[in-house]
Amino acid sequence: MERLNIPPSNHIKVLGGQGWVGLIDHLGTESTIVNAARVSFGKIRSTMEERDVALLNYLIANRHTSPLEHVVFTFSVHCPLFVRGQWHRHRTWSYNEISRRYTEIDLEFYTPEKLRRQSENNRQASFADPDFEDTELRKLIDESNRTSLALYEKLLAGGVCREQARGVLPQNMMTTFWATVDLSNLLHFLQLRDSEHAQFEIREYAVAMRELIRPVVPHVVEYFEQHMLGR
Ligand SMILES: Cc1cc2nc3c(=O)[nH]c(=O)nc-3n(C[C@H](O)[C@H](O)[C@H](O)COP(=O)(O)OP(=O)(O)OC[C@H]3O[C@@H](n4cnc5c(N)ncnc54)[C@H](O)[C@@H]3O)c2cc1C
Numbered sequence: 196m197e198r199l200n201i202p203p204s205n206h207i208k209v210l211g212g213q214g215w216v217g218l219i220d221h222l223g224t225e226s227t228i229v230n231a232a233r234v235s236f237g238k239i240r241s242t243m244e245e246r247d248v249a250l251l252n253y254l255i256a257n258r259h260t261s262p263l264e265h266v267v268f269t270f271s272v273h274c275p276l277f278v279r280g281q282w283h284r285h286r287t288w289s290y291n292e293i294s295r296r297y298t299e300i301d302l303e304f305y306t307p308e309k310l311r312r313q314s315e316n317n318r319q320a321s322f323a324d325p326d327f328e329d330t331e332l333r334k335l336i337d338e339s340n341r342t343s344l345a346l347y348e349k350l351l352a353g354g355v356c357r358e359q360a361r362g363v364l365p366q367n368m369m370t371t372f373w374a375t376v377d378l379s380n381l382l383h384f385l386q387l388r389d390s391e392h393a394q395f396e397i398r399e400y401a402v403a404m405r406e407l408i409r410p411v412v413p414h415v416v417e418y419f420e421q422h423m424l425g426r
Pocket of ligand 1: 393
């Protein structure tokens with residue numbers, strides 16, 4: 196049996212190599228979308244023609260999204276708990292996550308490669324300041340991660356159960372989960388999370404997932420970038 200926290204073969208590293216997202220499986224192709232859109236005519240085709248590609252463009256430009264729901268992706272995600280918290284607000288996905296009630300092995304912690312400053316005009320935003328001298332502050336984060344882990348291990352050694360001991364582990368702890376979603380809701384996620392309003396860390400995952408699905412649905416990604424991301 197393989198460890199869950201080892202990335203699958205088809206994955207992209209994010210957060211300076213501390214996190215990753217991998218494509219585990221998918222169902223359907225662009226041909227599936229076109230056939231679903233044309234199901235009302237009672238005909239299906241297995242090859243893509245030029246007018247099928249034009250139909251994909253039309254569907255995305257006009258938010259005619261239900262045919263996209265017939266294509267499904269499963270990802271494996273390795274991310275800090277605070278990214279997991281934002282991700283799991285997306286209720287249209289299905290999730291299964293490693294449980295710290297079952298296992299205390301493979302604990303890892305995220306230490307940001309670069310610290311950002313608090314935005315002055317947006318209470319939930321931050322900005323990169325090239326003059327921010329953050330080396331000592333990053334060391335403090337690393338030390339805090341280690342201290343939390345030491346306390347967690349001390350509690351376990353003292354006989355405390357895992358489900359209570361985990362309460363001392365910080366938001367920077369890495370977690371791993373599987374996430375399955377249809378293409379329509381995935382594009383919705385990618386639009387919200389690959390945005391200047393989203394936190395930098397989750398944005399890295401959104402950008403990586405767009406690249407992971409590109410070989411499967413290349414025209415969809417192209418028209419998504421054009422119509423939904425405006426790029
Ligand atoms: C930049 C940013 C900042 C955010 N800040 C905050 C914050 O400060 N506090 C906070 O609590 N959250 C915050 N969120 C989370 C946000 O409110 C949403 O919960 C999250 O983005 C999931 O979006 P969603 O509901 O559209 O996605 P999903 O849950 O995947 O739903 C997709 C779509 O399905 C439909 N749907 C799903 N469930 C229901 C339902 N129960 N009833 C009706 N329609 C439904 C809706 O049309 C929805 O858009 C933030 C999100 C972003 C992107």
